[in-house]
Amino acid sequence: MKPATIAVEDGRIASVRGWSDLSSSDELHDFGDLIMLPGLVDTHVHINEPGRTEWEGFWSATRAAAAGGVTTLVDMPLNCVPETIDVASLEAKRAAAQGKAWVDWAAWGGVVHGNAEALQPLVGAGVQGFKCFLIHSGIDGFHWVDEADLRLALEQLRGTGLPLLAHAEVAGPVTAATEALNRAGANWQAYCTYLASRPDDAEVKAISLLTRLADEYQTRIHIVHLASARALPLLVRAKQQGVPITVETCVHYLWFSAAAIPDGATEYKCAPPLRSEANREALWGALADGVVDMIATDHSPCPPAMKRREEGRWDRAWGGIASLGLALPVIWTEMSRREIDIHHLAQWMATAPARLAGFALRKGVLAAGADADFAVFDPDAEWTVTAEDLHFRHKLSPYVGAKVRGRVMETWLRGERIFARGQFGDGPCGRELVRS
Numbered sequence: 267m268k269p270a271t272i273a274v275e276d277g278r279i280a281s282v283r284g285w286s287d288l289s290s291s292d293e294l295h296d297f298g299d300l301i302m303l304p305g306l307v308d309t310h311v312h313i314n315e316p317g318r319t320e321w322e323g324f325w326s327a328t329r330a331a332a333a334g335g336v337t338t339l340v341d342m343p344l345n346c347v348p349e350t351i352d353v354a355s356l357e358a359k360r361a362a363a364q365g366k367a368w369v370d371w372a373a374w375g376g377v378v379h380g381n382a383e384a385l386q387p388l389v390g391a392g393v394q395g396f397k398c399f400l401i402h403s404g405i406d407g408f409h410w411v412d413e414a415d416l417r418l419a420l421e422q423l424r425g426t427g428l429p430l431l432a433h434a435e436v437a438g439p440v441t442a443a444t445e446a447l448n449r450a451g452a453n454w455q456a457y458c459t460y461l462a463s464r465p466d467d468a469e470v471k472a473i474s475l476l477t478r479l480a481d482e483y484q485t486r487i488h489i490v491h492l493a494s495a496r497a498l499p500l501l502v503r504a505k506q507q508g509v510p511i512t513v514e515t516c517v518h519y520l521w522f523s524a525a526a527i528p529d530g531a532t533e534y535k536c537a538p539p540l541r542s543e544a545n546r547e548a549l550w551g552a553l554a555d556g557v558v559d560m561i562a563t564d565h566s567p568c569p570p571a572m573k574r575r576e577e578g579r580w581d582r583a584w585g586g587i588a589s590l591g592l593a594l595p596v597i598w599t600e601m602s603r604r605e606i607d608i609h610h611l612a613q614w615m616a617t618a619p620a621r622l623a624g625f626a627l628r629k630g631v632l633a634a635g636a637d638a639d640f641a642v643f644d645p646d647a648e649w650t651v652t653a654e655d656l657h658f659r660h661k662l663s664p665y666v667g668a669k670v671r672g673r674v675m676e677t678w679l680r681g682e683r684i685f686a687r688g689q690f691g692d693g694p695c696g697r698e699l700v701r702s
């Protein structure tokens with residue numbers, strides 16, 4: 267980290283120099299000792315609009331992003347309605363986003379059972395890549411895929427340069443574990459029951475299949491929200507062999523661990539589940555070693571009633587953790603404890619995700635030619651997350667009450683200040699980033 271002067275022209279970074287005087291004609295913003303980070307890029311967000319705007323929408327999700335220093339979101343092809351699995355549904359999403367995006371955004375397309383024919387048209391329509399599930403997604407309109415479906419999709423994607431993102435759990439171990447728990451009369455309000463119902467083996471088996479296919483087809487596969495450290499040896503081996511595979515973990519797997527989760531506290535429900543403290547430590551180690559490439563939020567909210575908090579049953583509550591806007595302080599808090607240099611944060615939360623989504627050089631870097639997207643960050647501010655700090659639609663999040671270090675003071679998008687000290691800019695000026 268060093269002092270710098272960043273010159274901006276027409277929304278792009280013109281130059282990055284050491285500290286220097288600028289001519290009096292320049293509009294100068296002096297951020298003192300605050301840290302300038304590239305605007306963060308979050309490649310795993312469920313905006314849910316159109317169709318489930320009561321869960322979350324472009325307006326509220328992108329404002330939450332802006333407040334958290336995130337200047338680019340890539341939206342998942344579910345839980346919107348229609349799911350983004352053909353060009354017509356992509357166009358519906360584009361129409362829904364008009365005039366509502368406070369930050370730049372782009373779309374992932376969906377790979378589902380039976381839509382192989384729709385993939386090339388979606389490539390042509392400008393999606394950044396595709397997402398699939400190897401287990402029931404929770405949404406009946408977004409059907410999971412098996413090996414045969416994956417092969418059909420990879421035939422279509424081979425040579426396009428676009429990645430296939432995969433929810434890496436297979437159903438077999440989850441079904442077997444759930445049935446065994448039910449036979450034994452397990453208490454579904456206990457977190458340990460939910461954890462036992464989604465064993466590590468489901469992730470290990472899925473990642474074994476995905477690394478094998480990425481190697482065979484020489485086509486990029488990206489593991490979303492890796493939770494199980496038991497899959498790390500497989501990933502180390504695949505990467506050493508040059509298999510085109512990248513790996514993301516999420517903020518929550520790096521912050522929470524199972525033993526501290528109260529029974530019935532379904533705001534912590536996500537899949538794969540939050541695992542042990544030793545597992546969390548191993549994920550931090552894998553980030554440091556470069557086995558895990560990046561951190562995303564998997565912001566996936568729902569109306570509070572769907573969390574069925576009064577009932578507290580993990581098998582009946584909707585899964586998904588709401589966190590958009592909080593990732594930077596949460597991750598920085600852990601990094602400071604571990605004395606990890608902040609340049610890794612820019613790598614994990616801006617540069618690497620930008621590359622995954624095809625925005626290398628344009629987003630996620632402080633370099634001449636890139637968009638002038640910045641998060642201005644106070645690394646020393648200590649604060650406690652309250653519901654008022656949440657800018658997404660429903661103020662239900664397991665992070666409420668968390669004591670964190672570091673605060674986003676300002677966010678800039680293509681040279682415009684869109685958020686400063688709790689206040690938003692005049693109106694949404696985000697754009698869709700379409701692959702050309």
Ligand SMILES: [Zn+2]
Pocket residue numbers: 310312342564566
């Ligand atoms: Zn997700």
